Amino acid sequence: MSTPALSPAVPKPDHIPDQFVYDFDFFADEAMTKNAHARVLDIVKNAPPVFWTPRHGGHWVLASHQAVFEATRDYDHFSNSPMPYEAIQQVLESLPEGAPKPFIPAPITFDPPHHSVFRAPLNKAFSPKAMHQLKGKIRELAVSLIDAVKEKGECAFVDAISEPLPVTVFLEMFGLPVEKQRLYRDLVKEHFTNTDRDQQAITKRLRKVADVMRDTIIERRDNPQDDLLSLLWQAEFNGEKATLYDLENYAVMLFTAGLDTVVNGMALGAIHLAENPELQAELRADPEKVPQATEEILRRYTFTIPPRFMAADCDFLGAPLKKGDMALMFLPAADLDATEYPEPEKFNLEREGKAHIAFGTGIHRCLGSHLARIELNILYEEMMARLPEFRLDPDKPLVYHGGHVWGPEEVYLKWDV
Template sequence: MADSLVYDFDYFADEAMTQNAHNRALDIAKNAPGVFWTPRQGGHWILASHSAIFEASRDTDHFSNSPISYDDLQKILASLPEGAVKPFIPAPITFDPPQHAIYRNPLQKAFSPKAMNELKGKIRELAASLIDAVKDKGECAFVDAISEPLPVTVFLEMFGLPVERQREYRDLVKEHFSSLDRDSAAITARLRKVADVMHDTIVERRDNPKNDLISMLWQSEFNGEKATMYDIENYAVMLFTAGLDTVVNGMALGAVHLATHPELQAELRAHPEKISATTEEMLRRYTFTLPPRFLAEDYEFQGAKMKKGEMALLFLPAADLDASEYPNPENFDADREGKAHIAFGAGPHRCLGSHLARIELNILYEELMARLPEFRLDPDKPLVYHGGHVWGPEEVYLKWDV
């Protein structure tokens, strides 16, 4: 491999990333190759440029969402003895076209703009109550008090899971995403914990359906076959891990920017109609997901000779800081003109929950501006960022005058 394609970066534990994740992403966007190989985490490719990610996201023939093909997976499942524990295959995200559409279609209506707009009232009421609960204290741990319970509560209610077990669910998701053990058996064991904690609810919704996602999925068919417990567990694991982590980090990153830019807070309080555009620029400047892809065959891609089975990480935070797509990408400019951000991905696997995420982020910023005075970071509690497939601060300590 050419030395020019090797760049030392650990997306889980890079020291500069843990100090300031998006400064490190900007550094990589400026100084690393658009496609490079890192020896960290067992060695893998990282696609950092906007063009590389945009192209690979649409090329599911070469860049698969699964380390093994759908056909090979079916052979493995068929070969297992009766009663054997099956590996979890989070659906539909693990499948590539055409199977991907079969498993994604049942969710399209549930996550449509119309369906998400119907949740606005509940989301605003919840956001307001969480902010009001800390307003008189003059400070808060933002993730714990607001950015975690807001999207997680919304998701649990959509899914039909008991909201009072929120802390237990969230801890399981953190355990899964923070683990450095990527062995398939270890991953299956962690996902088994996630499935087990939902088991009683899944069975209950099968026997007594209600107006929630689990009940809806039980009514679906796949390739002409009725849904099985295995199908529902695979769905549940995917939606559970995605729904309980991503937006939490997006909100925390937005709070950091607002807390360090009092002039933006003042502008948004005076002109709340600018919040929607601000949300989009937040998503670009502080993109937080790093989804993996796997080479389906040997392939030369933008000058890099890749081998079947190798991982290629879609480094979305760097893609949204690519100067060839976004002039002066480090500048926060809500009036920025040009191409839309790629924070929700591209191609057939573009984020299913993007409509919900936008609504939650917009409403949160609206309520923060309406209900809190000017807030700032607590200087005695510095930020520490976590890496992995979703980036964000571990906690954001805010203060304001009361």
Template sequence: MSAAANVSPAVAKPAHVPDSLVYDFDMFRDPAYVADPHERILDLVKNAPPIFWTPRNGGHWMLMSHSANFNASRDTESFSSEFIPRAEMAAMKAKLPPGMPHIPLPVPINVDPPEHSKYRTPLQRVFSPKSILALKDSINALATELVDSVKDRGNCEFMKEIAEPMPVRVFLKMLGLPLDRQDEYREIVSQHLSDPSSDARAMIPKLQRIAASMNDTFIARRDNPQDDIISMLWKIEIDGKPTTIEDMQNYGVLLFIAGLDTVMNGIGHGVRHLARNPELQAQLRANPKMVPEATEELLRRYTFTVPPRMVAKDIVFEGVQMKARERAMLFLPAADLDPKEFANSDRYDLNRENKVHIAFNAGPHRCLGSHLARVELQVIYEVLMARLPTFRLDSQRPPTFHCGHVVGVDSLHLVWDV
């Protein structure tokens, strides 16, 4: 069976979409995309319209250009994060029989302003630069432990042995979830993010499963608070009312998904680039103070998240007619490779003047965990430069990838001389 046979079935083009804006691309299973994601993105940037409609995965818009992504991210009245409208969700809940599990709503990411602020504000302190900086020493110690555990071997599968356990352990500890359930939690998140379903209602059982996996910890922290995020959330008020178990489940599903998947993929893309560029490794080893600048350019060059939006009303956006209830993907990886925004956008340039990427999105839904992600990325690059000799890709075992709402690295085999 050919790789192309694995793509999702094509659906009919809506009447208002002109043929010139149709481009065939499956953001989950496109063969070239899965083989080498950012090379395929460069091809799309060069050959696809700045905004196009794809017939795959139920049919949806892809926002490619930097301007389209930046403007749509800030226009929550036109591009909603509420995939099931609030009134519809309320009606659905009202029809549930007594005793049915709560339907978790990931907050604040699936809530639009002004409701968005009341859920996001309590989390700001936890993820502030000051709070995250206080974690740097413990993150450094964990990264050092993981790198030292493989350095005498001369090889490792970097994703499983370092890139995944480092941020996952950090976040489980921050959240207050048991470390010994790490593999179970990662499996739940992987299944959730790999689902290409266009039906928001189909996600409800998956969100309920995530919430259920944390319920014991929610109750334990309510009755016996500790120094973690879950305990902190029990102490806040939302609209002047004490936190409920439903609020905890709403917060929990968001933090669970975001904290246990995204950073590891950013690390994977960055380390793959370093492994392919020994001269960059040499620069950073000679001058570790350049690591923060190197990190920003790696984030720009290998942006890896694709947030979904729902068109909230009939609009004409950057000359394109869109209809209410159509889906639009903020294709941030393409936005950060837009040659109109970044000269020689395909080139990694440590000395690039404009490194102001939107890897963490823009507008009210800008990534709450961006400070944590930056610290973790910088720390792992610093530790690798300090603890390992020049490393390279294993020519016998090339990297593998997955795509979807997070463009990730599945396996990354590295070798070095010992």
């Protein structure tokens, strides 16, 4: 895979002092595509805690733990939407009857007080208790995927394991046909890897996602089953019953979030385990340490970079952010901040202190974090139990992709049989 082209650099606005400028393309930085988290460490050590980059039209990056922690709790300034809720509703109401509506992924787009209204129907479905009930199915699937490659002595890990495992679990939970897994995954990848931020282009990509689910969404309205789509049809928002438009907005959000993030998290964990045979040995000898390893892998290789949009001018930790600016919450750097995590570049199974923020923080903290942890723990447990010591294939070097979710394009593993 060739390195994507850098976005053109735009001129620096006059109000931004030079000391806040640092050139970084979170989609196509060359060093990042070769070794993503080595590049993160470089940024942590050499870039300002809050910096402005001229790439992708010019935007801010919040790289320190303090910056991310404070910004994700300040939704009066750092909004999850480029437009206030009221302005979005005015746009929707102004559309001619029958005109296609832009997608407003719910609840992630909304800030308080509207956020809680749209998140409430999902809280029970993604609760720790509900996720715990999926453990048996998740383990059965993990075992079957690992056993399918065990005797081969090698595998393309993303294609064989880290993609089908969480994607299958999600599709079954959502009520979507598992046999269309490849189609769904390709659409999500197209959405996340596309750098075109024009709203019409984004809407067009999301429409393709919604269209492949539309028949199933309507079928669940008419014939409810024990799945997430059926549950959402029973929801009410501000006293109004759910509509097809509401369901499509939910589906687009859950679909894009649920089919990509854990795939990359598993792949990053496999890389670390493959590069550290002594850790594999330790976990095989004491499987109860797997949850500790999972948490440290999540901290050391955090992989999501959610955006925020400035709702008002703000002098933030000395940086002059203006209304309308985009600011990336650079979680991979925040979790490698030495002021929060001593010797952050070191993987420490016994690390104590503050928890990582790989799943975000504040009101928009990842809804699926309980499910992700269960899937990661079970996968690592079964890899340790069923595979001999595995390693990276030296003839197939890693290549990383950037964007709002980072990860390797593929991870080629080998082991002796």
